Amino acid sequence: MPRWIATLSASALLVTAGTALSQNAGPNDAQIAHIAYTAGAIDIAAGRQALAKSHNAVVRGFAEEMVRDHAAVNDKALALVKRLGVAPEANATSTALSADAQKKHDELDRLNGAAFDRAYIANEIAFHRTVNDALRGTLIPSTRNGELKSLLQTGLTLFSEHQAHAENLAADVK
């Protein structure tokens, strides 16, 4: 398994062998864009799920923030890759992210009330931590294009805020 995939993989993000990516090289910009976009889309979906299920005003406010912020980053990323003529390229990591997110979505769907709120916020903390570690350790250092790198750096600052916000909320939804 390439080191960069391993870096991304919390146990939930483990991918199997057989990746189409080079075993030695880090991800290229098209793959990085796909991973970042996928991560954003996952959190938007999670936010929408929370808005559909939660009645807790604080949790709903947080979910609205996630939907709004991640949509803004993803819109910007889409416009950027279009302008650069880069087609985001699906890869083992983004596929693993999506598969794991679907499992988590189904798991959360079976919960209601305070149990859902707690599980949603706990997952937001874990998810942002994993994505932030990957951005910091692998994705940003591997990015070649300056504009994409800059957008990912802004994303890292934003997602770190989200992680801190979710960590603060965790005490409120106990």
Place this chain on the structure above:
Amino acid sequence: MTPFRCLVTVLAVAVAALPGGQAAGKTPVAAKIHVIVIDAMRFGAPPAGLRVGDTIEWVNRDLFDHTATARDKSFNVILPSNTKRRMVLRRAGSFAFYCIYHPGMRGRLVVRQ
């Protein structure tokens, strides 16, 4: 600080020019407009020399919605992405502020009489 990051907090634009460009001892100081730019998840550096009666123009050039909210609740300016809002400084003091959505974004306004 790179130009890219520049949250350059800029200017203090004199609304009315003072005679000879100098403030004489007893001449009332003209109110000024101070611009604070928000970009890339940061507030620009707080302007120096703020006085009661001056105006702060908050300019959100960021991709994200933000707020400029005083810790003491004396102001709460909602700043959707790519908007600007003005507020007049009504009293002297030191006002810590932050963004409600992203509490790591912080600053402080120091306002003199």
